[in-house]
Amino acid sequence: MKYVIIGAGVAGVTAAETVRKIDSDGEIVLIGKEQFLPYKRYLLTEFFCGTISKEQLFSLSCEDLKRLKITFRKGQLAKSVDFENKKVKLFHNETVSYDKLLIATGGKPRIGPALRSFEKNLQLYYSLEDILLIKEKLDSVRTCVVFGQGLSTLDLMAGLKNLKKEVIYITKKPRAFFPLLQSNSDVDVHQFLSEKGVKIITNDRPVSVEKRDDKFIVETFNGEKLTADLVFAWDDYRPNIRFLENTKIDRKIGILVNEQLRTSVEDVYAAGDCAEIYHPKIKNYWINFGYPNAIEQGETAGKNMTGLNENYRIRETLVFHVLGKPFEARWWE
Ligand SMILES: Cc1cc2nc3c(=O)[nH]c(=O)nc-3n(C[C@H](O)[C@H](O)[C@H](O)COP(=O)(O)OP(=O)(O)OC[C@H]3O[C@@H](n4cnc5c(N)ncnc54)[C@H](O)[C@@H]3O)c2cc1C
Helix, strand or coil, X not given: CEEEEECCCHHHHHHHHHHHHHXXXXXXXXXXXXXXXXXXXXXXXXXXXXCCCHHHHECCCHHHHHHCCEEEEECCCEEEEECCCCEEEECCCCEEECCEXXXXXXXXEECCHHHHCCHHHCXXXXXXXXXXXXXXXXXXXCEEXXXXXXXXXHHHHHHHHHCCCEEEEECCCCCCCCXXXXXXXXXXXXXXXXXXXCEEECCCCEEEEEEECCEEEEEECCCCEEEECEEEEECEEEECCHHHCCCCCCECCCEEECCCCECCCCCEEECHHHEEEEECCCCEEEECCCHHHHHHHHHHHHHHHCCCCCCCCCCCEEEEEECCEEEEXXXXX
């Protein structure tokens, strides 16, 4: 049996380990587009702040991969999937055949249309590559402007404050607002950020980000002009499934799966932030975001790929850690 897993994040790695526990002989191929060993994205801020080392970020070492007999295709992007012939096409046009396929490609941050033309002046805070780049510049960074409502933006601001940087957060709302947290958590996010020393500009939004010498000038709708060393933006987060365009697999925002994480295509599973799971309670599909869910889904998908029939137990809440402070987020009402 040949198991192919696209995406070497939390869900993909857990699935590979789970398959190996059950099937000691099967061939496992793990395809990851990043130029690193598989790593734990949710620990990036700890690495950014220096509380863990780069090595502690990695979920599998070269020795682990060898011991588990996992062929890791590092730095190789899956470009498309031919479901009829059970083949994954890689960026360099090599094809990898499979008997069972797991898609675990996670999600990626998006910048809204208003700032898209300034994208080259904006810094993302999402991957190990981003963090290494920011770390390189950090000594010369004093002031950062941050915009967006992604939960990781919150993590980033707390991290920057920990590193004694000046942080200015711009929000369109009357108070700092992170959609999935605010209504369900007893922690006031606006107050938490203010107490950390973040300057919050409310009821406003950036309209341009221009580079002048080695600084960035951010102009806002209400006429503020801010000078920053780095400008971060993260408007929303979407599953990484563009490579499945023009295929027959059912999808809405993410890949649609049932409670056993099976997609509409036979022998193809999806798990983690790229999957939308059917929730019988709300009778609809939903992305069950976050790393604890990705781990559990990876485990369920891995088991079911080997022939078991296990249901994924949907979690209604998850805890998002912002430098030691737990914030509860609820996905289901
Ligand atoms: C800074 C930060 C802090 C976070 N903190 C928390 C937290 O405290 N709590 C929490 O619950 N969640 C947190 N998260 C979110 C959490 O990391 C994700 O929910 C989790 O990693 C999802 O796991 P995944 O396996 O689905 O996706 P990922 O871990 O993103 O892995 C997907 C992998 O697939 C690869 N890939 C994508 N497309 C392709 C392709 N076509 N071919 C090959 N490879 C591909 C990607 O490069 C990536 O490595 C945080 C995220 C960030 C960025």
